[in-house]
Amino acid sequence: MKKTLSMLIIASASFGFMASSHADTATKTTKAEYDAVKDRADADHKAAKKACDSHSGNAKDICEAEAKVAHTKTVAEAEAAYKGTPKATEKAHKDVADAEYKLAKEKCDDLSGNAKDVCEKEAKATHEAAVADAKAGKKITDAKQDAAKDKRDAEVKAEKEKCDALSGEEKSRCIGAANAKR
Incomplete structure (x- = not known):
């Protein structure tokens, strides 16, 4: 015991x-x-x-x-x-x-x-x-690390999708800002 x-x-x-x-x-x-x-x-x-x-x-x-x-x-x-x-x-x-x-x-x-x-x-x-x-x-x-990465990647894709409605310099800045979130 x-x-x-x-x-x-x-x-x-x-x-x-x-x-x-x-x-x-x-x-x-x-x-x-x-x-x-x-x-x-x-x-x-x-x-x-x-x-x-x-x-x-x-x-x-x-x-x-x-x-x-x-x-x-x-x-x-x-x-x-x-x-x-x-x-x-x-x-x-x-x-x-x-x-x-x-x-x-x-x-x-x-x-x-x-x-x-x-x-x-x-x-x-x-x-x-x-x-x-x-x-x-x-x-x-x-x-947990993989899930966090997947979540960030999904958020970046969603932000980039929003950028598609823009054009020119504004679209470039939007994509750059989305990529910066990685």
Whole structure:
């Protein structure tokens, strides 16, 4: 039950990341901002891994996997915001899903028998769902962009059609104004 709850928490955190990163990619960040976030994430990751040295065995592995998830989320979000493309956002979601999957598998290592098998299957299912959501999110974003382009094209065609009633210089200005709306 505890493992199922943690899987649900991971899945909901992934969904929250996905929703927020789709909104964040509308505002692209600069290269300097991206580099600063990445450098800070690297420093935080190094410190978190050093803190894991006080653990041993699987507890250390879990600690390091948690540090990796935090690092991956930060860097992936920053890269998606910097690139600002649906493909970058999809890659970020997949990277986070992969890191969370590795963490979930590490947590399963403390179990044995059927409980371990169930834990690993739940981790795999959560991972596959997160990857599918990442792909779907990209498709939705692409579809929205295509729809916006189609709408603009239709509006330009309608404006140009209105220009057909004009002639000479007035028609040229009208067509130029319609084309400027693209």
